[in-house]
Amino acid sequence: xxxxxxxxxxxxxxxxxxxxxxxxxxxxxxxxxxxxxxxxxxxxxxxxxxxxxxxxxxxxxxxxxxxxxxxxxxxxxxxxxxxxxxxxxxxxxxxxxxxxxxxxxxxxxxxxxxxxxxxxxxxxxxxxxxxxxxxxxxxxxxxxxxxxxxxxxxxxxxxxxxxxxxxxxxxxxxxxxxxxxxxxxxxxxxxx
Amino acid sequence: xxxxxxxxxxxxxxxxxxxxxxxxxxxxxxxxxxxxxxxxxxxxxxxxxxxxxxxxxxxxxxxxxxxxxxxxxxxxxxxxxxxxxxxxxxxxxxxxxxxxxxxxxxxxxxxxxxxxxxxxxxxxxxxxxxxxxxxxxxxxxxxxxxxxxxxxxxxxxxxxxxxxxxxxxxxxxxxxxxxxxxxxxxxxxxxxxxxxxxxxxxxxxxxxxxxxxxxxxxxxxxxxxxxxxxxxxxxxxxxxxxxxxxxxxxxxxxxxxxxxxxxxxxxxxxxxxxxxxxxxxxxxxxxxxxxxxxxxxxxxxxxxxxxxxxxxxxxxxxxxxxxxxxxxxxxxxxxxxxxxxxxxxxxxxxxxxxxxxxxxxxxxxxxxxxxxxxxxxxxxxxxxxxxxxxxxxxxxxxxxxxxxxxxxxxxxxxxxxxxxxxxxxxxxxxxxxxxxxxxxxxxxxxxxxxxxxxxxxxxxxxxxxxxxxxxxxxxxxxxxxxxxxxxxxxxxxxxxxxxxxxxxxxxxxxxxxxxxxxxxxxxxxxxxxxxxxxxxxxxxxxxxxxxxxxxxxxxxxxxxxxxxxxxxxxxxxxxxxxxxxxxxxxxxxxxxxxxxxxxxxxxxxxxxxxxxxxxxxxxxxxxxxxxxxxxxxxxxxxxxxxxx
Numbered sequence: 001x002x003x004x005x006x007x008x009x010x011x012x013x014x015x016x017x018x019x020x021x022x023x024x025x026x027x028x029x030x031x032x033x034x035x036x037x038x039x040x041x042x043x044x045x046x047x048x049x050x051x052x053x054x055x056x057x058x059x060x061x062x063x064x065x066x067x068x069x070x071x072x073x074x075x076x077x078x079x080x081x082x083x084x085x086x087x088x089x090x091x092x093x094x095x096x097x098x099x100x101x102x103x104x105x106x107x108x109x110x111x112x113x114x115x116x117x118x119x120x121x122x123x124x125x126x127x128x129x130x131x132x133x134x135x136x137x138x139x140x141x142x143x144x145x146x147x148x149x150x151x152x153x154x155x156x157x158x159x160x161x162x163x164x165x166x167x168x169x170x171x172x173x174x175x176x177x178x179x180x181x182x183x184x185x186x187x188x189x190x191x192x
Numbered sequence: 193x194x195x196x197x198x199x200x201x202x203x204x205x206x207x208x209x210x211x212x213x214x215x216x217x218x219x220x221x222x223x224x225x226x227x228x229x230x231x232x233x234x235x236x237x238x239x240x241x242x243x244x245x246x247x248x249x250x251x252x253x254x255x256x257x258x259x260x261x262x263x264x265x266x267x268x269x270x271x272x273x274x275x276x277x278x279x280x281x282x283x284x285x286x287x288x289x290x291x292x293x294x295x296x297x298x299x300x301x302x303x304x305x306x307x308x309x310x311x312x313x314x315x316x317x318x319x320x321x322x323x324x325x326x327x328x329x330x331x332x333x334x335x336x337x338x339x340x341x342x343x344x345x346x347x348x349x350x351x352x353x354x355x356x357x358x359x360x361x362x363x364x365x366x367x368x369x370x371x372x373x374x375x376x377x378x379x380x381x382x383x384x385x386x387x388x389x390x391x392x393x394x395x396x397x398x399x400x401x402x403x404x405x406x407x408x409x410x411x412x413x414x415x416x417x418x419x420x421x422x423x424x425x426x427x428x429x430x431x432x433x434x435x436x437x438x439x440x441x442x443x444x445x446x447x448x449x450x451x452x453x454x455x456x457x458x459x460x461x462x463x464x465x466x467x468x469x470x471x472x473x474x475x476x477x478x479x480x481x482x483x484x485x486x487x488x489x490x491x492x493x494x495x496x497x498x499x500x501x502x503x504x505x506x507x508x509x510x511x512x513x514x515x516x517x518x519x520x521x522x523x524x525x526x527x528x529x530x531x532x533x534x535x536x537x538x539x540x541x542x543x544x545x546x547x548x549x550x551x552x553x554x555x556x557x558x559x560x561x562x563x564x565x566x567x568x569x570x571x572x573x574x575x576x577x578x579x580x581x582x583x584x585x586x587x588x589x590x591x592x593x594x595x596x597x598x599x600x601x602x603x604x605x606x607x608x609x610x611x612x613x614x615x616x617x618x619x620x621x622x623x624x625x626x627x628x629x630x631x632x633x634x635x636x637x638x639x640x641x642x643x644x645x646x647x648x649x650x651x652x653x654x655x656x657x658x659x660x661x662x663x664x665x666x667x668x669x670x671x672x673x674x675x676x677x678x679x680x681x682x683x684x685x686x687x688x689x690x691x692x693x694x695x696x697x698x699x700x701x702x703x704x705x706x707x708x709x710x711x712x713x714x715x716x717x718x719x720x721x722x723x724x725x726x727x728x729x730x731x732x733x734x735x736x737x738x739x740x741x742x743x744x745x746x747x748x749x750x751x752x753x754x755x756x757x758x759x760x761x762x763x764x765x766x767x768x769x770x771x772x773x774x775x776x777x778x779x780x781x782x783x784x785x786x787x788x789x790x791x792x793x794x795x796x797x798x799x800x801x802x803x804x805x806x807x808x809x810x811x812x813x814x815x816x817x818x819x820x821x822x823x824x825x826x827x828x829x830x831x832x833x834x835x836x
Contacts, residue, residue, distance in 0.1 A: 015491035017484035018293075022266040023417070026410045033265055034300050034404025035353075043353065044293070046376040046509055047339070049481055049495040106402045122414065126266065129421045130489040131436070179472045182434070182442055183449045189660055190430045 004078030004141035005116060006058045007040075007124065010151065013135045016044040016051030020123035020136060027122055036106040039114040040123050040136075043100075053136060055123070056080060056101040056114040060141075064093035064102060064113075071111070077119070078141065084110045198408040199261030199729035200224050201304045205325060207318060209392050210251050210310030214318075214325050219304055225731060226817065228741060229260030231287055231701035233305050234276030235749045238285065239821065244755045244828065248280040249366070249391040251310045257298065257357070257397070258305040260704030264296045264486075265407055266417045267724050269706035271296050271486020279383040281368050281547075281603050282623045282648040284753035286383025287701075289652070290357075291485030292375030294399060295704055297355035301401025312393040317345070320399040321354075330395040337361060337540040338373040345398045358396035359386045360542025362590040366390050368603030369547035369589065369626075373539060377493075377510040378485065381544035383625065383647055384603070408730030416723050420709070420716065421489050428712030432490070435708065438471050439482065439492035440513035445470040447517075450660075450679075451779030452631040455521040456576060457553035458620050458768060461631040462777025465526035469516040473528050483509060490708065496532055503529050508536030517629045518549025523556050524576030534582055541590035547603065550626035552585055554604035555596070557618045563611060570594040620766045622649030623758065632769050634779030635659055635679050637686040640792050643763045644690065646749035655693035655710050655717070659686075670714065680779075682788040687795035695742035702745070744816040747801070747808050751821050754830045760806045763793060803832030810834065 021038040029037030040055040062080050064072050071086035072093060082093075082102075087110040094102045094111060102113045114121075121138055128134030139147050196202065197219070206215040227236050234256045246252045255277045262270045273295030279286025298306065301320050308318075315330040333341045338360040346352050357374035363386030370386030371379040380386075407413050425432045434442060447453040448466040455463040463469075478498060484491035493510040515535035519525060538545050558564040559574035566573070570588075572581045588597035599607050604626060608619035620627060625648025632639020641654030658667075664674035671692065673685030699721045700707045710717045722733040753762075765784060773783040797804060801812025809832035813822035825831040 012481070015482050015484040015488065015493075017488040017491060018271075018296075018486050019266060019417075019489070022264070022270070022487055023414055025404070026266045026407060026413050029404070031406055032404040033407055033410075034402045036300075036402030037404060044375075045352070046483070046495075047343075047507070049483070049497075049507070049509070051483065106404065126414075126418065126421075129418055129425070130268075131491065132425075178438075178475075179445045179467065179470055182445045182471070185430060185434070186446045186449045189663075 002077055004058070005119070005138055006141055006144065007055050007114070007116070007121060008137045008139040008144065008147055009053045009055065010135040010137075011050075011052060013131075014042065014051040014053055015131065016042060017130070018042045019126045019130055020053065023122045023126045028117070030105060030108065032105075032107055034106060036103065037112070039112055041100070041103070054100045055136070056097075057099055058116070058141070063096040063098060066092050066096045068092060079116050080113070081115050082111050082113055084108070087111050198406050199265075199725070200229070201299055201302050201405050203303050205303050205306045205320075207306060207308045207327070208310045209308060209312040209316065209327070209394060212312070212327055214327065216325070224261075224304075226741065227745060228702035228725070229263075229304065230258050230272070230274040230704040231276065231289070231698065232741065232745045233258040234274055234287060235285065235745050235752065237307060238276055238278065239748050239752045242278050246278055248278045248388060253278045253309070253388060255308040255385070255388050255392060255394070256305060257308075259295045259299045260702055261728050262703045262705060262724055264299040264405055265413055265728055266487065267413065267703070267705060267728070268417055268420050268489040269485065269487050269709050270704060271488070272704040272706060273298070273380075274701055274704070275372055275380040275385045277383070277385055277388045279385075279647070280366075280387055281384040281605075282625050284623065284756050284758050285647050285749050286385060286388075287647050288372070288380035288382040288385045289701060290372070290374055290378045290380035291488075291706060292355065292378030293486045294355040294357045294374035294378070296486045297399035297401060298397075299401070300404055301399055302403045306397065308392065308394060311391065315393050315395050317396040317398065318394065319349070320397065320401070322401045322403045333395045334364060335361070338542050339376055339540050341396055342376055345396060349398065351400055354398050354400040356396055356398045358542070359389045360540060360590065362386060362542045363390035364395075365590065365592045365601065367543070367590060367592060367601040368606070369544050369551060369601075371542050371544040373542050377508065377539045379539070379544060381546065382650065384547070386542050386544075407728045409727045412727035413724070416720065416727055420720055423716060424489070424709070424712050426712075431711050435492055436482070436490040438475070439494050441474050441494065441511065441516055442471050443513040444516045444520075447630060449778065451634045451774060451777030451782070453521055453777075454517055454553075454629045454631060456524050457522055457557040457618060458631065459557070459772070460776050461634055461774045461779045463521035466521060468526040469520040469528055469531065478528075478532060485706065488706070492708065498529060498532065501529065503533050506533050506536060508532060508539065510539070511535045512545060514545040514549065514629055518545050518553075519579075519582050522549055522553040522629070523579070523582065525579040525582065526577075527579040530579040530582055534586060537583055537586050541586065543586065543590055546628055547626040548586060548589060550620060551589070551600045551604045551607065552582070554608065554615075554618050554620065555585075555600060558611065558615050561614065561618070563613070563615050563618075568599065569596045572596060617767055620649075620768065622765060623647075623762050625649045628652065631774070631779065632765055633774055633782040633784055636682045636784065637676070637679075637689050639765060639769065639784060640686060640789070640796075641690045641694070643765050643789070644793075644796060646746065646753060652707055653694055653697055654690050655696045655707070656689070657711075658689060658693060666714075680782055682785060682792060684791060684795040687792045688799060691796060691799050694746055695739055698742040698745055699738060702741070740816055743800075744818060747813065747816055748818060748821055750800075750802065750806070751808055751818075751825055751830075754807050755825065755828050760793065760804070763806060764789070803834075805832070807832035
């Protein structure tokens with residue numbers, strides 16, 4: 001069986017910078033740099049603080065297969081792809097996708113979506129560089145549960161230890177220490 | 193999108209509010225290639241089209257919004273734009289720069305710049321969605337704050353992805369501290385640009401676009417982006433990690449340490465309760481996540497929510513060092529929650545944190561010195577440390593309500609001229625512009641940069657963290673004098689440092705990248721700007737070529753001010769910095785020497801190609817490709833003397 005992958009998004013950590021969207025549009029926009037040519041979109045909601053990257057999940061049973069002309073398929077790597085030659089621009093897949101991850105290219109008027117950049121997704125790379133460890137991860141499909149279990153366990157561990165107040169003083173102490181660190185760093189010339 | 197352009201979108205919108213007309217004009221090649229974008233576009237258009245004698249509130253004043261050739265690409269921190277106008281606050285050049293997504297949105301819609309002239313009879317907003325550009329009635333928005341306005345426009349147009357730049361009550365009421373806000377909490381803050389927008393009855397611009405732009409070399413655009421992030425992460429790891437983690441509130445702790453934290457309206461440079469305003473309480477209780485502007489390689493904007501107490505339920509974003517010091521140490525207050533909510537109120541009313549807090553600092557000091565009384569303040573007690581009135585004062589300021597609101601709306605220079613006497617001494621402005629919050633007495637080059645800034649007192653016109661970041665060896669290498677690395681010392685080389693970093697900062701404003709990207713290795717601002725420009729536009733730029741463009745724009749900005757009677761006399765700091773030494777903090781005993789400051793001015797004018805009065809000389813103007821400006825200055829009797 002071939003190895004399948006998907007992009008795992010940490011919705012709580014996204015800062016809404018859209019570097020992923022911009023990099024995608026620059027490299028994969030078909031010559032047009034625009035949110036309309038990016039295969040990942042980030043919706044921002046400043047009043048609630050929610051930043052929401054929307055990207056193809058490469059579903060096991062993709063709703064976008066609703067395509068009436070058979071332009072949508074799953075390739076041998078398990079990547080859901082569009083055959084743009086077949087696409088008639090009817091927007092059925094756009095409407096069917098529960099993640100809003102498909103859109104119509106403003107110039108070609110064909111549906112476009114993420115194809116995982118052949119296994120080296122640039123959105124993942126730029127996000128990791130700018131905001132280490134990154135909020136978009138290239139994850140093996142069968143590891144989804146494990147990957148998210150670790151993420152949520154880490155968060156729960158933090159809140160549980162806080163609630164238990166076992167290490168509460170250590171945590172607030174660390175924050176106080178951070179201010180002292182800044183002063184010490186300033187002393188060494190590391191100043192904003 | 194115009195097919196012949198790379199980097200630039202290729203079209204400028206010309207909006208006439210008096211006539212209610214909109215024209216789409218092809219971008220001029222000379223403007224694009226020789227002024228790059230953003231502030232470069234704006235300053236040239238202002239000089240060319242806004243003639244001496246123009247009334248800032250009249251129909252002939254322009255309000256120009258410009259993006260740069262990198263806006264909307266993946267170049268780090270590309271989500272910025274500059275707004276420029278003839279400022280009512282300075283009487284000369286006024287410009288302001290903001291992040292968020294607005295610059296990208298107007299660029300994606302297909303426009304490099306929006307040039308607004310005229311005055312509308314009734315409130316309007318400019319609706320932009322790709323090719324559709326319309327002036328629409330804004331009667332239902334007038335009187336609403338920025339956040340309400342934004343939400344109504346998103347709802348009316350069923351588009352939560354649109355970006356809205358709007359004024360709040362402060363802009364409508366033509367308040368000197370009025371900003372133009374975009375994406376709720378991003379401010380084009382300086383120079384009272386919001387007041388000019390209000391005087392034109394332009395409530396908002398909403399922008400959304402998918403037409404997009406083209407870049408000449410996509411692979412190189414992406415590659416140079418990644419290399420840049422790696423460069424900063426490697427050569428300035430501390431900054432990359434710490435600034436991403438804390439954002440500008442960390443400067444409370446740091447400037448306190450440097451003795452540069454403005455306290456009691458700049459009387460002192462350190463505050464005894466700074467720890468209550470710093471990152472420890474902020475991150476322990478209030479900040480829930482960090483956000484970034486479009487294209488941000490950090491994410492310096494703390495998003496906060498207050499969960500209990502009198503301010504329960506308040507949220508806000510982009511809470512910033514300037515709010516902590518502005519509504520904190522400058523007023524002698526130590527209530528972080530009041531500062532946080534004060535910042536959000538500014539965002540809603542459309543007020544510049546800095547200018548609002550500064551004019552309040554002035555009022556607080558006048559009140560404590562007995563110059564203003566309760567009669568002047570409509571009964572409010574402006575004693576140092578009284579944080580209970582701060583939000584009420586902001587409300588009155590934004591609405592020009594009562595005697596106090598009317599007075600503060602003028603900004604501290606004009607307000608102090610009205611009051612007279614010692615009140616003028618307490619007005620901490622340069623060219624009428626309220627300053628950013630680092631004490632010039634302990635950062636001498638930075639202070640000098642405030643003085644000569646073409647838009648008035650300002651910390652963003654120069655990249656003077658070099659003053660304490662560079663080692664003596666680096667200082668020797670870049671400005672020829674190792675002593676310049678001592679922040680307390682004034683050496684003539686600091687004039688060279690100011691000139692060089694003014695050029696560095698101009699390139700941020702022209703490409704439209706955030707100023708916080710210039711860190712670590714000077715490679716970051718020597719090598720990358722021309723590389724990015726070449727990759728996005730396909731035009732061949734060099735470091736030297738960009739220096740000439742920077743010299744050109746700095747000089748045309750100077751010329752814009754000179755023809756309005758400004759000169760050497762306007763390049764000095766407020767008297768307090770020369771006359772009063774700091775008595776607390778690590779800068780204890782520091783002040784600025786007038787004599788040495790004068791020497792700095794002489795040196796600075798000389799290397800800028802201006803005469804001793806700060807007027808540009810013909811020889812320099814011609815050298816930087818501004819013969820027509822020389823002719824204009826000569827006609828007006830404002831040309832610099834060659835011999836001097």
